[in-house]
Every structure is written in structure tokens, then in C-alpha cells.
Amino acid sequence: MRFSKTNYLKLAVIGIAVFALAGFAWTGGRVGSPRVDNTLVGTLGDAEREAVSVAAFNEAAKVFFSARCANCHPAGDVPTQGDAMTPHSQGVTRGEDGMGVYGMRCTTCHQNENLPGEHMPPGTTIDWHMPPADQKMVFQGLTAGQLCRNFTDPNRNGGLEVKSLMDHIQKRDPLVTWAWEPGNGRSTPPMSFEQFAAKVEEWVANGAACPE
Ligand code: HEC
Numbered sequence: 308m309r310f311s312k313t314n315y316l317k318l319a320v321i322g323i324a325v326f327a328l329a330g331f332a333w334t335g336g337r338v339g340s341p342r343v344d345n346t347l348v349g350t351l352g353d354a355e356r357e358a359v360s361v362a363a364f365n366e367a368a369k370v371f372f373s374a375r376c377a378n379c380h381p382a383g384d385v386p387t388q389g390d391a392m393t394p395h396s397q398g399v400t401r402g403e404d405g406m407g408v409y410g411m412r413c414t415t416c417h418q419n420e421n422l423p424g425e426h427m428p429p430g431t432t433i434d435w436h437m438p439p440a441d442q443k444m445v446f447q448g449l450t451a452g453q454l455c456r457n458f459t460d461p462n463r464n465g466g467l468e469v470k471s472l473m474d475h476i477q478k479r480d481p482l483v484t485w486a487w488e489p490g491n492g493r494s495t496p497p498m499s500f501e502q503f504a505a506k507v508e509e510w511v512a513n514g515a516a517c518p519e
Pocket residue numbers: 370371375376377379380405435436437438439444466467468471472475480482483484485486496
């Protein structure tokens with residue numbers, strides 16, 4: 308590629324964007340960091356792409372680790388509840404298929420909508436459940452780097468992989484979008500669904516690099 312003046316200008320612009328993103332990740336900054344224009348991504352060097360990718364994952368991780376998502380993705384077999392992610396009451400457990408055990412099926416209480424009223428069970432258009440016992444898809448208790456490698460390393464993924472992660476988000480799985488309409492005054496993840504989806508796409512488009 309010929310390096311015209313405009314190319315140098317582009318590189319300068321990209322450099323600033325990378326620094327801004329890295330800065331946001333470093334300060335644990337909130338949403339609203341600038342998106343890198345995809346038409347420029349092709350001109351980024353490997354190191355810059357990796358930095359952009361890592362920064363994007365660190366942003367997306369704030370959603371994965373937020374209570375609305377992580378409550379269904381616990382480390383053990385008990386879903387958690389509330390912003391403090393305390394173990395689910397009534398002795399609810401995962402069961403083989405993630406739908407609960409006999410007599411304590413998730414859908415006994417969780418209906419196809421958020422039931423109105425304090426501490427009533429939330430619900431969405433598909434059957435409420437958590438991942439099955441043989442593919443637990445754990446989010447809780449991991450660092451961003453560990454979660455990232457669970458998506459990218461097929462040998463240790465616990466049922467997660469980048470392609471199905473993308474599908475899950477792009478097809479707007481009702482269990483995912485529920486997090487932004489959780490009902491009963493529950494808090495929502497720290498950025499919009501669109502911003503989250505854009506961060507995940509930016510992470511993948513720049514090589515799906517992982518934080519330490
Ligand atoms: C009500 C429980 C529930 C909530 C809430 C929930 N999930 Fe999940 N998640 C599941 C289940 C169950 C699966 C397994 C796939 C399936 O059966 O749909 C899953 C799978 C996933 C996967 C893996 C997809 C794959 O096939 O590799 C990702 C990524 C994911 N969830 C992200 C999220 C995010 C992000 C949020 C919050 C915005 C969230 N989940 C909220 C239950 C939940």
C-alpha cells in the first residue's frame with residue numbers, strides 16, 4: 308500500500324482511538340468509548356488490533372459479569388439472585404438439563420413474562436432455565452481473561468465458543484435481552500444491548516484477543 312498523507316493521517320487517528328480505548332479499559336471507565344471505524348481497521352498493525360480487541364472484550368466483560376447475566380451462569384449448581392448474587396432461595400438447583408430438578412422445575416415459578424410485584428419471579432418469552440450440567444458455561448468467579456479464553460480455547464471452553472456466542476447475541480436470545488427488561492425495578496447491565504453487541508463484534512473483528 309502506498310503511504311500517502313491521508314494514510315498517515317488515518318494512522319494518527321487510529322493511534323488516538325487505540326489510546327482512548329486502552330485508557331477506558333485502564334480506568335475501568337464507563338460506556339461511551341469511541342468505536343473504531345471498521346473501514347480503518349484494515350490498516351491497523353497487529354499490536355494495535357490486539358489492543359483494540361482486548362479493550363473491547365474488557366468492556367463486554369462488564370455485561371457478562373453483571374448480575375442479570377451472571378445469576379444464570381454461576382460456578383456451582385445453584386443459580387443466584389439479586390444484585391448481590393446470593394444463592395437462589397427455596398433450594399433451587401440446576402438439574403441435568405438446566406431446567407431444575409423434579410418438583411422444582413424453573414418454569415413452575417418462572418412464567419413467560421415478568422410477574423408484577425416485589426420479589427416475584429422474572430420471566431421471558433421462552434422457558435426460563437440455566438445451562439445444562441454437562442455445559443455449565445460459567446461466568447461467575449472468573450477474570451475477564453479466563454472468561455475470554457473459555458470462549459476462544461476449544462479445549463477448555465465448558466460449552467462456550469466464539470461462533471455460538473456471536474449467534475446467541477446477534478439472534479437476540481430472549482434470555483439475553485431479558486437482562487435489559489428484567490422487571491420489578493431490577494438494575495440492568497452497565498451499557499445498552501446495542502453497545503454490548505458492538506463491543507463483542509469489535510472484539511471478534513480484531514482477532515478475538517484476550518486480556519491477561
Ligand atoms: C434465565 C437464565 C439466563 C440469563 C438471565 C442469561 N443467560 Fe446466558 N445462557 C443461558 C442458558 C440456558 C444458556 C445455554 C444455551 C441455551 O439453552 O439457550 C446460555 C448461554 C449463554 C451463552 C453461550 C452461548 C453459546 O452457545 O456459546 C452466552 C454467551 C450467554 N448465555 C450470554 C449471556 C448474557 C450476555 C446474558 C446477559 C445479558 C445472559 N447470558 C443471561 C441462560 C441465561
